[in-house]
Amino acid sequence: QVQLVESGGGLVQAGGSLRLSCVASVRTFHAMGWFRQAPGKEREFVAAVSWIGGSTWYADSASGRFSISRDNAKATMYLQMNSLKPDDTAVYYCAARTEYIDYVPHALYEYDSWGQGTQVTVSS
Numbered sequence: 168q169v170q171l172v173e174s175g176g177g178l179v180q181a182g183g184s185l186r187l188s189c190v191a192s193v194r195t196f197h198a199m200g201w202f203r204q205a206p207g208k209e210r211e212f213v214a215a216v217s218w219i220g221g222s223t224w225y226a227d228s229a230s231g232r233f234s235i236s237r238d239n240a241k242a243t244m245y246l247q248m249n250s251l252k253p254d255d256t257a258v259y260y261c262a263a264r265t266e267y268i269d270y271v272p273h274a275l276y277e278y279d280s281w282g283q284g285t286q287v288t289v290s291s
Contacts, residue, residue, distance in 0.1 A: 172189065188244070191243070210260065216237050
């Protein structure tokens with residue numbers, strides 16, 4: 168399994184920005200993604216990127232405000248979050264998929280490695 172370590176979470180006011188990072192222990196995977204889980208809710212997809220081609224996929228809630236990117240050399244994925252809203256408050260998880268699939272995965276079961284999560288809190 169790939170080991171993943173997230174960082175960059177914190178407390179920010181509504182309208183502010185944060186950048187999350189996820190460092191992987193290896194570079195041999197097909198895609199990485201961000202998911203989030205708010206208290207009392209199920210974990211949901213936020214954004215994902217294919218590692219080789221750089222194709223991206225966003226949840227509707229993230230489209231236009233969040234931007235996912237990766238640095239292959241550093242085995243690091245980023246999530247730039249702008250115009251944050253209180254509804255964005257959640258624990259954000261990094262995930263990786265090692266096996267090839269011919270699209271950018273965006274379901275929980277399509278990922279086989281997970282980080283420990285980083286808390287993002289947006290105050291109103």
